[in-house]
Amino acid sequence: MEGVSSKIKWALWLIWSGVFPAGLYYSYQFDPPSFDSWGLPLCLIALAVLFSFFPFTVDNTTIFIIHWINLAAFLTYGLFFEVIIMQMVLIPLLFRSGMNLKTIYRYALNSSMMLVISIIAGATYYFFGFSVTEDSLWKITAGAALYIMIHIIFNHFYLYFFSRIVKNGFPFFSRDTLFDYLATLLSMPYGLAFYFLLDQIGIAAAFYLGLPFLAVAIVLRLYNNSEQVNEDLGKAGRIGHQLAAQLEVNEVLDLFVEKLTELMPVDYAYILDVEQEDQKLTLLRRFENDKIESTNLAPVLKGEGISGQVWVSGEPVLHNKKIEWNEKVEGYMPRDIESILSLPIKRNSKIVAVLLVASKRKNAYRPHLVPIVDLLCSYFAVAIQNARNHQTTLTKSERCALTGLYNYRYFDERLGLEFEKLEKGNLKELSLLLVDIDHFKKINDTYGHQSGNDLLRSLASILHERIGDKGILARYGGEEFVVLLCDTPKNEALILAENIRSTVEQTTFKTYHDLSDKREAIHVEMTVSIGVSTSPEDTDDAQNLMRNADRALYIGAKRAGRNRVAAGV
CATH class of the missing domain: 3.30.70.270 (Reverse transcriptase/Diguanylate cyclase domain)
Incomplete structure (x- = not known):
């Protein structure tokens, strides 16, 4: 979330310091767990943490399906154990979604939110007379549905009202919300089946249901990654045609930067022209925080910094964390950058320019983007040359060859x-x-x-x-x-x-x-x-x-x- 002030961050940590210990104490007093052995509880915790590392993406929406484990844990061991699992899963979930030291307040927000929602869901479940020792299939199913719905509805409202407080413009209902609702509801029958199998065969249920579900999640990730690659390739092809239609150099530069921001997250973009005689890179275009800035930055020498090294090696460079590239930087570089992708722009196998794009987010650029952006750079190089040729021809037709004035x-x-x-x-x-x-x-x-x-x-x-x-x-x-x-x-x-x-x-x-x-x-x-x-x-x-x-x-x-x-x- 952007635009969170320091006061709100401190308030979130203050709320968490009160909610977290009180919530753990209440949930334990209300519904303490009873373990025959530690094998099965530890297995459920390990399974939940493992699944938090394997989200998959549907139409650019990242989905973590762990509620089926959460439900089985609640029905098996009660409220306190479910709270512990969700708090343990929260840390890898947040790191997977890009949390860093600057946004660590998200842990306080989400920890408090999940703790409160778990207690509300558990209290409501018991208020309506449901019990984790139910024998009736209908009652178990109805109670599970109630428990799951409270989780997703309260989570939805909590995030919406918080976004209104920080004025983040979060819509009340969106495509992401719909996917989240559907994925959670569809996981409920699987969670019930897991609960019944745990009751019958114990820890072996994790192998009979957990491993196949994990395999399905991995296959879905691979499938969605291939779909994303195909979609991005299609975008690259369309962008190439649009670039070829431009006849002004500035129009090509502006369109190239604009389309890059549509293809992937770009907070900063720099296009540097190769000057072979002076062995330096000069700035052609500078895009920062949604606007074009002046190009009055100092040239980059060959071999200097990330762009200069890309010129020397002729190979693309991808870094998804600041710690990976921080020592390589020389000269100008915005301080809030995390992810960097830099590629040589070639024409006829000769490097004519270097592209560097950057994002404030960690892990912003997937590896499959490297060849796609490389393809776009080839389109760009041809489009720039065509525009320059057109401009030269136009200038010759408009100018007097002797004086250089208009004819x-x-x-x-x-x-x-x-x-x-x-x-x-x-x-x-x-x-x-x-x-x-x-x-x-x-x-x-x-x-x-x-x-x-x-x-x-x-x-x-x-x-x-x-x-x-x-x-x-x-x-x-x-x-x-x-x-x-x-x-x-x-x-x-x-x-x-x-x-x-x-x-x-x-x-x-x-x-x-x-x-x-x-x-x-x-x-x-x-x-x-x-x-x-x-x-x-x-x-x-x-x-x-x-x-x-x-x-x-x-x-x-x-x-x-x-x-x-x-x-x-």
Whole structure:
């Protein structure tokens, strides 16, 4: 149970310190056991403890079937003996369900609960006139049914009201509750048969009924484990298809982490990218306590910590207790982690990344998950590579190969989209700057086209520095560049244009004389002319916005002497 305060924990231990000795004393005084020998009682205790180590899972619900032994013990030796058995069984049950030092208060809660419920069930059994010395089959069956029902109903109500006190959101009735009721009720006839056989043949009954029941429990566990493996494999296949459908790297990363949390308990997940040249792992994705966190953690060196060792060995690592891995950790690791699963992510037999997932619970990851998560990692590696290839292809189709800026095709699409926003009222204004290098043909003719390309790249760098994230910058063609500024009025666009013009004028550009024999370094000064137009002030059409800026550039700036900014009308 989560969210239990220190005050509640201390209160539970205080209640237990009063309930436990008083309950033992009362149950002994009320119904003291009578043993002919110690063989049979010890056999029942051993059998109950043994069965507590063999639960089985049905639809992700863990079921411990020990009430049939509990019932036989009560009918054979009375209330006090049944209380002792349940208290002894409680310890392995709690450890099997993940109790640790931080949650040891669960022993106080469950010990008190089981003791009180046993006494209530026993007192009710005797109140209605039933006796452990009954000869009537009907009476024995009716009494056993009453005893079992009180156990499961009171246990249910006790847990429900406690969860309400600690505000844990435990539902009054769920699928887990239904399975618990059915399993307990179905075990009652077996418990009655065990009681009758104990009365007839004594300790041998444990071999005739106990061992076959244990065998059935083991077979059910194996069956359910195989069912769980098949179910998890099916999930892995579906996740693989979903990953393959993603075309963005971030979408692949987020979906992979999301699906891991659906497949198994994950409180922390880290995906680390392999950098072969620097021999280190850098964080690609960091998931902690149900949310994505920043990746600003220090890189992990090869061979360092659990992830670095997985990179070196190329083999998965599974630890289900903190004591198993605590000394191997170097650097960052949340303190409340218990279980860890780390695997290499391979593509074409080469390790390209490392996955590390962790849980706050002990024994959170079953061994069968290792090959399944390994399969998922293979799907993930392919999906990431596909997304990166798609992104590279998309970038090449959107970018100018020379300057690295957006090309005109991409710009034209964005201009249409931004105009739609303007028409819908999502934007107030759109301003456009058309930038042209003055006398660029003369530069090419004098120094060569390669030198001209150097200057185009240098100007692109200045424009990118001045525009930043203020607008969309693209190479319009030749020596012309275009800038689209969203929600920017004309006066601000003119100020930005003037800033660009003066920066270019004051910059001395370095290139090489491509037409000379020695291709010596040279310094070139150049200027630009800029046309500015704004919508809806100048026009309400996307193409007219471009035409206005073009007219302003050539009529208002170029014809007026170049190296100036002009606004369209």
